[in-house]
Amino acid sequence: MAPYLGNGFPRTPSEIQPYHAYTKGAFHDWWIEYHDSLLVSRTDLQVRMIPIGPIIGDIIETYLSSVPITELYEDDAPHGRALLYFLASIVTYNGSL
DSSP states (O other): OGGGTSSOSSOOHHHHHHHHHHHHTHHHHHHHHHHHHHHHHOTTSOOOOOOHHHHHHHHHHTTTTTSOGGGTBSSSSOOBOHHHHHHHHHHHHHHTO
């Protein structure tokens, strides 16, 4: 997240949007390529991807847009706070069903 925040942490929701765009774009694309290569090379395994980052990015930008960034992230590393990890657990649980 640090490269997207220029002036440090915390930032406004509009300033953190490029980080979420990266998470939902190029970074997610890398994971799709990695996932696809595992599917091809490890046909003996059942490999599934749960797109936690893009889903959480969408949730933060829509339903949680009024929640201060400091309630979600500890710093620009980005280390999450309890709320962020709770969201990740919900997405993971639903994706594993």
